[in-house]
Amino acid sequence: MTNERLLQHYNHKYKNEEYRLDFKNLKILNVPSNRHEGLMYYFPKFFKGGNILEIGGGDGLIAYSLYNQIKFNRYLITDLSDIRVTGLSKRFSELGVFTFRQLDVEIFDKSLEDSFDAIIMIALIEHLIDPIRTLENLNKYLKTEGFIYIETPNIAKYTHRLKLLAGKFPSTASINQGLLTYNKKPVDLFDEGHLHYFTFYSLKALLKRTGFKRIKTIPIFHTNIKHLKRIGHFLAKLWPEMFSDLVLIAYK
Numbered sequence: 061m062t063n064e065r066l067l068q069h070y071n072h073k074y075k076n077e078e079y080r081l082d083f084k085n086l087k088i089l090n091v092p093s094n095r096h097e098g099l100m101y102y103f104p105k106f107f108k109g110g111n112i113l114e115i116g117g118g119d120g121l122i123a124y125s126l127y128n129q130i131k132f133n134r135y136l137i138t139d140l141s142d143i144r145v146t147g148l149s150k151r152f153s154e155l156g157v158f159t160f161r162q163l164d165v166e167i168f169d170k171s172l173e174d175s176f177d178a179i180i181m182i183a184l185i186e187h188l189i190d191p192i193r194t195l196e197n198l199n200k201y202l203k204t205e206g207f208i209y210i211e212t213p214n215i216a217k218y219t220h221r222l223k224l225l226a227g228k229f230p231s232t233a234s235i236n237q238g239l240l241t242y243n244k245k246p247v248d249l250f251d252e253g254h255l256h257y258f259t260f261y262s263l264k265a266l267l268k269r270t271g272f273k274r275i276k277t278i279p280i281f282h283t284n285i286k287h288l289k290r291i292g293h294f295l296a297k298l299w300p301e302m303f304s305d306l307v308l309i310a311y312k
Contacts, residue, residue: 063140063164063189069248070141086125091293095182095211096122098280098307103180103209104130106276106309110177113201114138115165116184120148123158136176138163166190168197176201179208185263186212186232186254195270202312208272214306215257221302232257260301260308267310278307 092098099122110133114123117137127135137152138161139145145162152158163169166188179198188194198208213232214220220230231238233252241247258266264275279300281292296304 063166066187066249066253067140067142069253070139071143072248074141074144074147085128086121088129091289092280093283093289093292095280095282095305095307096125098211098278098305099180099182099209100125100129102278102307102309103178106207106209107132107178109133110203110206111175112136112178112180113172113176114180115163115198116140116181117144117148117160119144120151122180122182123152127155127157132157134159136161136172138165140164165197166194168200172201174200174203177203177206179206181208182211184212185210186256186258189255191256191266192270195266195272199271199312205311207309207311208267209307209309210263210267211305211307212258212263213254214259214301214304216259216301217304217306218302230257258306260304260306263306263308267308272310272312274311276309277304278309280305280307 086096086100088100089097092101107130109131112132112135114135114137117123117139120137123135123137135157136159137148140163142162145160149160179202185191202208215230215232223230229237231251233254234241234247238251239247241252260277267275277300279293279296281289281296281303282305283289283292292303
């Protein structure tokens with residue numbers, strides 16, 4: 061697969077996406093139970109100010125929510141899809157602290173070297189063709205003592221282990237063995253373009269290989285069931301490899 065094929069996929073996927081200015085801030089909860097709640101709870105605890113780079117800015121919800129929660133100097137939002145970058149620039153046109161760029165994160169950009177105090181990369185590393193070189197690039201973009209906040213599906217989580225036990229493929233972004241979207245439509249790319257699958261151990265090893273040093277585990281138990289949130293959070297802290305989404309903070 062080439063990055064041109066990925067660009068075609070994402071531009072088609074988001075071509076009809078609306079960029080409204082009236083979306084709500086993400087909630088800050090003491091017991092986060094999904095990737096967005098986790099970022100809003102944990103990221104401000106580690107970020108001490110400066111510049112932020114978000115890889116794969118999506119619809120801008122994370123950037124807008126952080127804008128209303130923390131102070132920073134500059135926030136660069138990037139995406140592979142030029143359609144999304146255009147939409148984001150319109151959405152944030154009146155907020156001068158944000159800048160936007162279409163960026164293939166797998167290609168090193170010298171202009172970004174030593175520029176950022178924090179990098180946010182949520183639900184993206186699993187889509188990369190070459191995560192080793194990409195993480196080496198991102199390490200160079202960080203200032204001394206800067207960190208990356210990285211999230212990806214945990215292929216060793218208990219739900220995926222149960223699927224494997226039953227002899228089924230543990231798809232992480234789709235259903236029906238990676239062939240249907242959650243809306244039960246045929247996928248354009250197998251498992252919605254997920255190319256790599258990580259555990260806490262493998263991603264930590266990859267981060268160390270690419271020059272990152274101190275690595276912290278962030279426990280997040282994903283559930284929509286209210287009475288399971290606290291017990292799930294306890295289990296995610298106790299045994300993240302089994303019960304937590306895969307979230308790490310790694311310092312340069």
